[in-house]
Amino acid sequence: MSQQTAILHLPGQDPIELPILKGTAGNDVIDIRTLGAAGYFTYDPGFLATASCESEITFIDGDKGILEHRGYPIDQLAEHSDYLEVCFLLLNGKLPSKAENAKFKKIVSEHTMLHEQLSKLYSGFRRDSHPMAIMCGVSGALAAFYHDAMDLSKEKHREIAAFRLLSKMPTLAAMSYKYTQGQPFMYPKNSLSYAGNFLQMMFATPCEDYVVNPVLERAMDKIFILHADHEQNASTSTVRLAGSSGANPFACIAAGIASLWGPAHGGANEACLDMLIEVGHVDNIPEFIAKAKDKDDPFRLMGFGHRVYKNHDPRATVMRKICHEVLDDLKIDDPLLDVAMELERIALSDPYFIEKKLYPNVDFYSGIVLRAIGIPRSMFTVIFAIARTVGWISHWKEMVEQPGQKIGRPRQLYTGEVDLTFPKK
Numbered sequence: 001m002s003q004q005t006a007i008l009h010l011p012g013q014d015p016i017e018l019p020i021l022k023g024t025a026g027n028d029v030i031d032i033r034t035l036g037a038a039g040y041f042t043y044d045p046g047f048l049a050t051a052s053c054e055s056e057i058t059f060i061d062g063d064k065g066i067l068e069h070r071g072y073p074i075d076q077l078a079e080h081s082d083y084l085e086v087c088f089l090l091l092n093g094k095l096p097s098k099a100e101n102a103k104f105k106k107i108v109s110e111h112t113m114l115h116e117q118l119s120k121l122y123s124g125f126r127r128d129s130h131p132m133a134i135m136c137g138v139s140g141a142l143a144a145f146y147h148d149a150m151d152l153s154k155e156k157h158r159e160i161a162a163f164r165l166l167s168k169m170p171t172l173a174a175m176s177y178k179y180t181q182g183q184p185f186m187y188p189k190n191s192l193s194y195a196g197n198f199l200q201m202m203f204a205t206p207c208e209d210y211v212v213n214p215v216l217e218r219a220m221d222k223i224f225i226l227h228a229d230h231e232q233n234a235s236t237s238t239v240r241l242a243g244s245s246g247a248n249p250f251a252c253i254a255a256g257i258a259s260l261w262g263p264a265h266g267g268a269n270e271a272c273l274d275m276l277i278e279v280g281h282v283d284n285i286p287e288f289i290a291k292a293k294d295k296d297d298p299f300r301l302m303g304f305g306h307r308v309y310k311n312h313d314p315r316a317t318v319m320r321k322i323c324h325e326v327l328d329d330l331k332i333d334d335p336l337l338d339v340a341m342e343l344e345r346i347a348l349s350d351p352y353f354i355e356k357k358l359y360p361n362v363d364f365y366s367g368i369v370l371r372a373i374g375i376p377r378s379m380f381t382v383i384f385a386i387a388r389t390v391g392w393i394s395h396w397k398e399m400v401e402q403p404g405q406k407i408g409r410p411r412q413l414y415t416g417e418v419d420l421t422f423p424k425k
């Protein structure tokens, strides 16, 4: 089929033909790269209709509520895979063989420890720091320890940096929590699974043996899978833009963590639990629904709505299932689950939410599950950062390895003053 084009009629110019590029799924794109020569830019603050790159990693269909990683639906990955196998898939574009899976897991387990000097960095923070503030600092500081593998033109360096980040993020995260609790850091245990090791570093103490609860371990691993990657979201786009300048991968991931912290993005899980606690009882729900609908009230229903999903977020559906499984297994009767389910039921029958296609997103139930696992609220977004590190690295790697990759440099619509004369003194 011949190349399709879009014809653009501009004042005083001949029509411009812009190529239409076709993907394997989702929207086709209009290639506007030649538009600058005609004296125009496109204007799309918030990138509502802008494709920033070509990617093969994750596909989302917001209208159908589809999320696939390298073509595999998220609910199947959550059901049948584990987080490190999903990491291999995201990083390498295919599921690992049995031998590749075992080798990948062994390498990850061999990089979990930090340089002892790095742990001294924590003592510079206040004990009441938010763990995400600490994570922004210590993740970027990794670059101060790994000069031996930061030549991005070398595939081996890119690979070792990826392993170091994937392996060390749970260690950095657990240490960020332990530091705020005034407890000693726990060293990683290579004999444990990725999720089990994280739980051990979070909750074990040197005083007694710690046995990983298999229910919590499986739930934690699934939560990591559900948060692993999500196409060109704000934090991933931040990592890509930082990486486009040639910045080292540790600095790029630190930039991603900073962006994820926002309550409109990864900070929503913590904000959503705060909201459910504030609602407190199903009788109070109508008041909060009214606030969410009030244009003059900045309150948003946290855990609801999404830039892309205008249908159910498939991750929320899986997360709700995990929520019931964990609470049932642990025989926890959390009244917040009743509030969440009633809030979801009421919102999904309210014309405001129906018209605006606002559905629960991945953050709506995650807070309740994390609370049941014993993860403190302040660590919710840190959990998101651990899980999303593989998505950030996969996109960083894809961008760095893409032929003809250019530094990201958006333009603007300038509406300020021009050609003023500086007043003579």
Ligand code: SDX
Binding pocket: 229, 230, 232, 233, 234, 263, 264, 265, 266, 268, 292, 293, 299, 300, 301, 302, 303, 304, 305, 306, 307, 308, 356, 358, 361, 362, 363
């Ligand atoms: C994540 O991009 C990703 O993929 C992110 C993520 C990932 O995995 O990386 O999926 C993770 O960030 C999930 C989203 C978590 N955030 C929240 O739960 C915070 C609450 N949600 C909103 O802040 C909002 O829905 C966003 C930020 C998620 C999406 O915002 P958009 O796409 O910019 O939509 P919008 O703000 O323009 O809202 C459209 C309309 C507005 O009304 P109008 O101006 O058209 O009258 O819907 C309203 C908004 O007021 N609206 C809400 C609402 N979300 C949107 N009204 C009440 N409660 C809400 N939650």
